Amino acid sequence: MVFPISHLLFFFSLMLGILISISSTSWFGIWIGLELNMMSFIPLITIKMNFYFSESALKYFLIQALGSTLFVTSSCMFLSFPQMSATLLLTSLILKLGSAPFHFWFPQVMMGLTWPQAIILMTFQKIPLMTIISYLSIFPYLMQIISFSAISSAMIGALGGLNTMQLRKIMAFSSINHMSWMLISISISDMFWILYFFFYSIISSTIMILFNLFQTFTLSQLIKFNQTNIIHVLLIPLNLLSLGGLPPFAGFIPKWMLIQLLIDNKLFIPLIFLLSSSLITLYFYLRITIFFFLLMNPFMIISSKYNPPLYFYLTLFVFFNFTFIFLPLLFLLI
Template identity: 85%
Template sequence: MVFPISNFLFFFSLMSGIMISISSSSWFGIWIGLELNMMSFIPLITIKMNSYFSESALKYFLIQALGSTLFIMSSCMFLYTPQMSPLLLLTSLLLKLGSAPFHFWFPQVMMGLTWPQAIILMTLQKIPLMMIISYLLTYPSLMLIISFSAMLSAMIGALGGLNTMQLRKIMAFSSINHMSWMLMSITISDMFWILYFFFYSIISSSIMILFNMFQAFSLSELMKLNQMNIIHTLLIPLNLLSLGGLPPFAGFIPKWMLIQLLINNKLFIPLFFLLSSSLITLYFYLRITIFFFLLMNPFSISSKPLMSSPLYFHFTPFLFFNLFLLFLPLTFMLF
């Protein structure tokens, strides 16, 4: 079991904190939801009492507590300094989100988590913070700061994953890089960042579910997998290429749409940073996938039926989601 039965109460309160934050009509209610969310996630980190989980929980608590302090202070300052308060509020949200230049804590916390905990940190924990940032777009001056944070996150997320062999750190910097795309989509359309977040969550979760199934935490452990199994040989590389946004995989769809929106809005400078960072991230995704294709034995794979693998039925939805864009051009040929 991923989490003990006793910890499902904390997971329920974590989801309740998310719902309170995104549905509250006051800053105080949003702060209560964020605090409930934070205090529910920390017990989920410390399932096993060892130094790695305790260190990650302590780092996460300190950063989130600092962000919450700035958040409630900026909320109280709205009546006195309406010009300074939104900037401080955005700073607290970017700190809690792990976006550049406040990204330093995110890879360190990720290194002490298991894969199910990393899925929660990379997906569910971003929902209320992204929603609150979308509320602040009524201030035009903050859009420039969000764009600057997005461009900085794109380059840091791309360059940070180059010289590491740890899969959790690679996924952490990948999350920082994808955060830049979501921040830019927030400045353009409220609904589009939800679409991008949906694609990002499904693809990244499918990769981390595979890593958790094989208990792989580094590239060397990933290379020790059974290369005779077609599930190992094809599913992990194709999911990584889809996460990198390589056409014709599913991860290319939201990036393609955002590129069109950035061109239509004449945001060429952020587009340059986003595209440049995507090329760099594809490099360290290809560094992982090249091992699978080089070590693949086509004769052994072809001699083993695909349906004989017990993992086939578990991963068919993820495989279909990441590859359905391959069959998308066929729909145009039918009309």
């Protein structure tokens, strides 16, 4: 279900709130942008009078209101108690971001959303919060809190998606896991977390667009879907492997670069947790992938009908992910 034209104004105000937050020169301006962003996203959640939409909107509003309260309180204390204020400010941002150890609300809100709403929550809503956290990285004593949140997000995001059949919950814990890579990259380079976020947004949005096209919300629905089409059989599992960071897909490129940066900066302990969590996430991505290849029927694939518009759009969605398969060839040409 896409958004109606009447909700286009809320989407524009949501983007305006993001721009105000990342371009403001004062804490008050940042707070105004975050509040505008929150109040624009809630009408996009309650697109219909539905129990699940209302529950998700209420949970999202309460958590964001609590985070905003901590944000305003810490901003007022900044001149008198700078260290305590900065710590409280970072805590409020981690809470609003949905990173561990304040991750409990994120999968529950995701369970009541449609796929277009989930795309906004997992991509656009993280931009101003990650930007403000990067502003706070100038304080050395906050780096320990950011590293702790990154390690916690890595393990919780990996272990949380193991025993679930809900695709939205799997994507939610996957987002928490990827937040760990972005948080740890803030301590190294501001430009690098932007690069990682770009790759993460493209790949996760591609997967959720495919889920929205096929209208699948559980693992059983995905397995029972049309297995007679080679495009359907291959696109979703290969994109999931790309999201998990399996080489040589596009999702491996930013992880490869971050691993090199962590080794150069001698951050071996966070690296061990990040790599261990990536192996666990690859396990439940492979659990989904193996069903597609086991249930594939070659005879039915050959005799399936050709659908040019669907082939064109799906090929366009996944072109970014598969482009990097040919990246090693560039090193041979140089």
